[in-house]
Amino acid sequence: MNVKAMQKKWLELGVEVEETEYAKTGYDFSLTLPAEKVHALAEVMLADGFYLVFVTAVHALPAIEVVYQFALASSPRCRVMARTAVRADGTVPTISDIYQGANWHEREARDFYGVVFAGHPNLVPLILAEEDVDLKPLLKEEKNLKDISALRHLPAEAEPKEEKAPAAAKKEPAATDKKAAKPQASN
Amino acid sequence: MNVDVIEDERQHQFVLNMGPQHPSTHGVLRVLLKMEGEYVLDPQPVLGYVHRCHEKIGEYKPARAFMPNTARMDYLGALIYNQGYAMLLERAAGIEVPRRAEYIRVITSELNRIQSHLLWYGAYLLDLGAFTPIMYAFDDREHILDTLEDICGSRLTYCYCRVGGVCKDIDDKFIERTRAFIERLRGRLPMYEKLVNGNIIVQKRMKSVGNYTPELCARYGVTGPLLRAAGVEYDLRKAEPYSVYSEFDFEVPTEQQGDAWAAFNVRYREIEQSLRIVEQALDKLPEGEVMEAKVPKKLRLPQGDYNCSVEAPRGELSYYLVSDGSDIPYRIKVRTPSYSNLSVVPEVCKGMMIADVVTSMGALDLVIPEIDR
Numbered sequence: 001m002n003v004k005a006m007q008k009k010w011l012e013l014g015v016e017v018e019e020t021e022y023a024k025t026g027y028d029f030s031l032t033l034p035a036e037k038v039h040a041l042a043e044v045m046l047a048d049g050f051y052l053v054f055v056t057a058v059h060a061l062p063a064i065e066v067v068y069q070f071a072l073a074s075s076p077r078c079r080v081m082a083r084t085a086v087r088a089d090g091t092v093p094t095i096s097d098i099y100q101g102a103n104w105h106e107r108e109a110r111d112f113y114g115v116v117f118a119g120h121p122n123l124v125p126l127i128l129a130e131e132d133v134d135l136k137p138l139l140k141e142e143k144n145l146k147d148i149s150a151l152r153h154l155p156a157e158a159e160p161k162e163e164k165a166p167a168a169a170k171k172e173p174a175a176t177d178k179k180a181a182k183p184q185a186s187n
Numbered sequence: 188m189n190v191d192v193i194e195d196e197r198q199h200q201f202v203l204n205m206g207p208q209h210p211s212t213h214g215v216l217r218v219l220l221k222m223e224g225e226y227v228l229d230p231q232p233v234l235g236y237v238h239r240c241h242e243k244i245g246e247y248k249p250a251r252a253f254m255p256n257t258a259r260m261d262y263l264g265a266l267i268y269n270q271g272y273a274m275l276l277e278r279a280a281g282i283e284v285p286r287r288a289e290y291i292r293v294i295t296s297e298l299n300r301i302q303s304h305l306l307w308y309g310a311y312l313l314d315l316g317a318f319t320p321i322m323y324a325f326d327d328r329e330h331i332l333d334t335l336e337d338i339c340g341s342r343l344t345y346c347y348c349r350v351g352g353v354c355k356d357i358d359d360k361f362i363e364r365t366r367a368f369i370e371r372l373r374g375r376l377p378m379y380e381k382l383v384n385g386n387i388i389v390q391k392r393m394k395s396v397g398n399y400t401p402e403l404c405a406r407y408g409v410t411g412p413l414l415r416a417a418g419v420e421y422d423l424r425k426a427e428p429y430s431v432y433s434e435f436d437f438e439v440p441t442e443q444q445g446d447a448w449a450a451f452n453v454r455y456r457e458i459e460q461s462l463r464i465v466e467q468a469l470d471k472l473p474e475g476e477v478m479e480a481k482v483p484k485k486l487r488l489p490q491g492d493y494n495c496s497v498e499a500p501r502g503e504l505s506y507y508l509v510s511d512g513s514d515i516p517y518r519i520k521v522r523t524p525s526y527s528n529l530s531v532v533p534e535v536c537k538g539m540m541i542a543d544v545v546t547s548m549g550a551l552d553l554v555i556p557e558i559d560r
Contacts, residue, residue: 026278026494051405053496054522058509069494069505069522073405073414073421079494101407104530112242127235127559137243138518146511153491 003078009044013037015082022079025153027069031082035092038068038084042095042102045070050080055095055105057086057113059140060148064113066092085148086115094120112138190226190538199224203541207236216555218532218548220541227544230536232529238559245519250276250508251350251486253519258344260523261557263303264500266339267296269348274429275495275506276350279488287475288352289431294365294468295335295347297461301372302331303500303552304458311451311549312383315392320383327372334364350486351479362469369462376459384455390448396546397535399445407534408527411502412457413551415441416449423498435467447550454552487514501525501552523557 007029010017016032033041053069063085072078086092094117096103106117107126114136117123125133206217215236221229241260245253257272258265270292277284284292305328309321332342338361339347347353383389399409399417414421422439424432440456442449488510496505502524509518528551536544 024278024281025491026275026496046405049405051410052408052527053503053505054408054507054520054527056507056520058518067492067507067520069507071496071503073401073410073419073426075421075426077427079427079496081492081494099406099408100534101409101527101530104526125235127238129235137240138246140246146517150511151490151492151509151517154489 006048006078009048010041013040013044015041020153027079027081028077029080031080033082033084035066035084035087038066038082038095039093039098041082042068042098045080046098049073050078052095052099052101052105053079055102055109057109057115057138058148058151059113059138060146060151062148063088064115065148066109066115068095090114091116091118093118096120112136114139200228205544207233216529216553216558218544220544222541225540227536227539227541230532230544232532234559236559237556239556241560242519242521245516247515249486249514250488250510250516253516254348255344255346257521258346259556260521260560261499261501261504261525261554262343263306263554264299264504265343265345266292266299266335266347267497267499268504269345270296270430271495271497271499271504271506273348273350274497275493275508276486276488278495279491279493279508279510280350280486282351282479282482284352285476285479286431286473287356288477288479290468290472291353291357291477292348293430293432293435294357294465294472295339295345295353297465297468298331298335298365299345300500301458301461301465302328304454304461305331307454307500307552308379311552312389314545314549315389317383317386317389320379323375323379323382327375330364330368330371334361334368337361337364349478349482351482352477354478356477362472365465365469369466372458372462379455384452392546393448393451393550394444394446396447396539396543397445397450397550399450399531399535403531403534407531409502409531410527411499411524412450412453413528414502415439415453417445418443423496423503427496429495429497431468432464434471435464437463447546450550485514487512488516499524501554501557502528521560523560525551525553525555526558529553529558 007017018030020030022028050070051073053071055068058065066084068082070080104126106120109115110123111125111128200223203220203222205220207215217233219231220227241256257268261268305324309324312320336342338357339345399413401417401419404414404417418441420439420441425439437460440453442452490510490512492509494507496503505522507520508516511517536547
């Protein structure tokens with residue numbers, strides 16, 4: 001699979017593509033996209049032969065970020081991290097209709113963070129018990145919560161200072177209301 | 188063999204509860220089987236019985252203090268889990284590992300892989316009703332455990348790797364015993380083949396049970412021996428050669444049929460390849476330190492996210508760490524191979540006879556604590 005051709009497809013989708021240094025980060029591409037495009041990206045990924053490594057979430061400000069990892073089952077490798085911010089109503093479209101393996105990963109993210117995956121066929125607790133449906137154990141306390149820009153790689157030449165946020169963080173939807181950004185449990 | 192089960196409107200259906208204590212689930216996995224007579228209509232695994240909040244624990248203590256937890260996820264591939272986590276932190280902090288330590292990691296990891304495969308070999312055949320092989324497999328496995336115990340201090344839940352190397356150098360006795368073991372197992376493998384692999388009953392139990400295709404594996408994220416049984420030559424030791432694996436000559440066994448028998452053969456042949464790697468590593472073992480001296484006591488990880496994937500006995504293990512620049516991780520995610528591998532059960536086992544479900548799940552080589560974490 002031609003890397004350039006894949007990159008072009010992602011850019012056509014309107015995804016922000018950043019090439020990363022594998023030796024430093026452990027993955028080759030970092031994609032940042034709005035929640036609406038997740039489904040389309042998953043379709044492209046499956047068509048290009050990527051398999052799903054995992055789906056998880058990271059609790060940060062202004063909104064919870066859902067992280068997808070895809071990889072090519074071939075040599076040479078290609079490992080892609082895709083990230084999207086949860087929408088203001090606490091939802092992200094499911095990709096479990098494309099990647100059936102995402103079914104469990106999304107249920108797990110729902111258990112731990114309360115992210116609602118819209119269109120998921122069976123969003124009931126998987127790892128946690130049924131009575132713990134509202135526990136959301138991996139949500140952080142207010143005092144430990146960091147802004148998403150403080151969790152991004154700093155540009156190679158920059159000094160580790162807070163003021164210089166990397167380019168990838170700028171495209172986060174500006175969810176101003178903190179409370180609204182927190183997802184609600186729907187079931 | 189999967190059949191299209193026709194739902195009978197006269198309602199001859201019932202739900203059969205397999206586990207959490209069923210022996211073929213190897214731990215505490217529960218599977219709810221919706222049955223139509225002897226055929227399975229809808230198998231649904233129920234997880235969470237050994238959930239121990241490893242990811243949450245990881246957010247509460249310094250990154251390197253998470254090392255013992257990694258061994259407790261997959262107790263059969265503990266050294267490989269150790270190695271993967273150490274590599275993740277070394278990648279994040281930019282620490283170089285001495286070459287001797289890398290070689291020792293490879294040797295111990297491959298021994299660990301062999302013992303994991305041997306345990307699976309015995310236990311799987313036991314599930315299928317062959318009692319004898321587990322006695323032989325445990326006999327061989329015991330030699331590995333004894334050898335590793337001398338050097339790592341424990342038999343199952345190792346914490347041998349450290350950030351920047353390994354905690355203890357190997358000695359001549361270890362090398363001698365490992366060489367003797369390679370010799371021994373090579374002598375025993377033809378006996379295994381005679382005892383089991385050529386047995387027509389074993390073959391008939393496994394052939395055409397499960398139908399893994401590369402496309403199905405991609406949709407579910409199935410990796411490891413099952414993916415290779417479907418004909419995809421994908422092994423992270425070759426595809427993303429970490430540590431010093433690129434310096435060894437070994438093959439990636441593959442099969443084409445994508446059934447339990449293919450997975451059985453792939454795993455069995457991997458034992459030989461692991462022996463080859465250990466032998467070469469012992470031959471080429473460099474002198475020197477086993478621990479990088481300049482690892483800071485308080486290990487600060489530069490902000491950003493890091494990924495590290497290694498080939499565990501059951502497939503791809505990925506650690507994903509998000510750091511805010513302090514020494515305590517902001518988030519640790521562990522992607523375990525059995526989790527994705529087990530998630531195919533509702534699709535693959537649909538329409539099977541109940542005895543084939545046992546065969547099919549055994550071929551997954553499940554370790555439940557790594558699924559639940």
